[in-house]
Amino acid sequence: MGQNVLITGTGRKQALGYNLVLRYLEQGDTVFAGVRKPSGALDALQAEYPETLHILTMDIGSTTSVEAAIQTVAAEVPCVDLLINNAVMVSPDYDKTLEQANLDYIAGVVDVDAVGPLRVVKAMLPLLRKSKAALIVNISSEAGSIGRCYRTNMIDYGMAKAALNMATMVLRNTFRDEENLNAICIQPGWMRTNDGNAAAPLIPYDHAELLRLLFEERRRDKEGDAFITYEGEAYPW
Numbered sequence: 326m327g328q329n330v331l332i333t334g335t336g337r338k339q340a341l342g343y344n345l346v347l348r349y350l351e352q353g354d355t356v357f358a359g360v361r362k363p364s365g366a367l368d369a370l371q372a373e374y375p376e377t378l379h380i381l382t383m384d385i386g387s388t389t390s391v392e393a394a395i396q397t398v399a400a401e402v403p404c405v406d407l408l409i410n411n412a413v414m415v416s417p418d419y420d421k422t423l424e425q426a427n428l429d430y431i432a433g434v435v436d437v438d439a440v441g442p443l444r445v446v447k448a449m450l451p452l453l454r455k456s457k458a459a460l461i462v463n464i465s466s467e468a469g470s471i472g473r474c475y476r477t478n479m480i481d482y483g484m485a486k487a488a489l490n491m492a493t494m495v496l497r498n499t500f501r502d503e504e505n506l507n508a509i510c511i512q513p514g515w516m517r518t519n520d521g522n523a524a525a526p527l528i529p530y531d532h533a534e535l536l537r538l539l540f541e542e543r544r545r546d547k548e549g550d551a552f553i554t555y556e557g558e559a560y561p562w
């Protein structure tokens with residue numbers, strides 16, 4: 326029997342979340358695919374995997390929405406073995422520098438991209454704790470590395486991903502004495518997830534399989550590096 330997987334932000338066919346959903350379904354796993362609005366791509370996939378794909382309406386910016394969604398998961402399965410916090414948003418001023426950007430956008434981005442994953446983890450704790458070996462993967466970015474920061478733009482995104490990295494360490498500390506619970510964050514590399522990323526080297530469908538295998542390898546590794554690249558190397562915080 327396969328594992329139970331929940332992935333957030335999965336409605337776009339070209340993006341990472343959808344391709345992770347597809348890879349886990351191909352393995353025979355049961356997948357809860359989070360979306361904040363209906364997705365034609367996921368509806369089509371459900372026709373192929375009617376038993377194992379559950380589409381889950383969940384806005385990670387809303388505690389009420391997250392709690393309601395996780396209640397429906399708990400009605401379907403006794404545990405969740407893998408949570409991938411993949412959803413992300415940026416503000417319209419994402420590309421702007423300090424002088425140009427409206428700084429009042431930043432808190433909203435941090436609320437979705439860093440607090441959102443913690444909302445999902447908190448609501449799912451009973452389900453994760455019932456797994457024999459649960460892993461939480463927070464999809465971060467090189468933009469969240471303080472040590473490697475070179476940009477003067479992407480202030481909202483960079484701050485949000487740095488906060489997500491901190492949240493990952495808090496989770497690791499929280500689960501220190503729980504053998505069956507682990508958390509990592511990952512710098513997934515530059516992927517061709519939308520038309521603006523056409524020059525990116527990594528193809529989401531191929532890359533999703535590489536990430537799936539990496540997550541399996543790191544599932545029980547509580548002592549190793551917590552912020553890693555898609556090649557499994559440590560990345561600077």
Ligand SMILES: NC(=O)c1ccc[n+]([C@@H]2O[C@H](COP(=O)([O-])OP(=O)(O)OC[C@H]3O[C@@H](n4cnc5c(N)ncnc54)[C@H](OP(=O)(O)O)[C@@H]3O)[C@@H](O)[C@H]2O)c1
Pocket residue numbers: 333334335336337339340341342359360361362383384385386410411412413414437464465466467512513514515516517518519522525
């Ligand atoms: N693409 C890259 O090269 C790259 C590089 C480094 C890191 N990453 C990270 O990898 C992950 C996937 O990237 P991507 O490019 O595939 O992302 P993407 O195409 O921007 O997709 C993000 C998804 O998150 C969803 N989302 C946004 N706000 C949400 C909310 N409040 N509640 C629930 N879902 C929400 C979006 O939903 P809608 O469809 O409804 O808008 C969208 O489907 C992200 O965490 C990103 O930061 C990507």
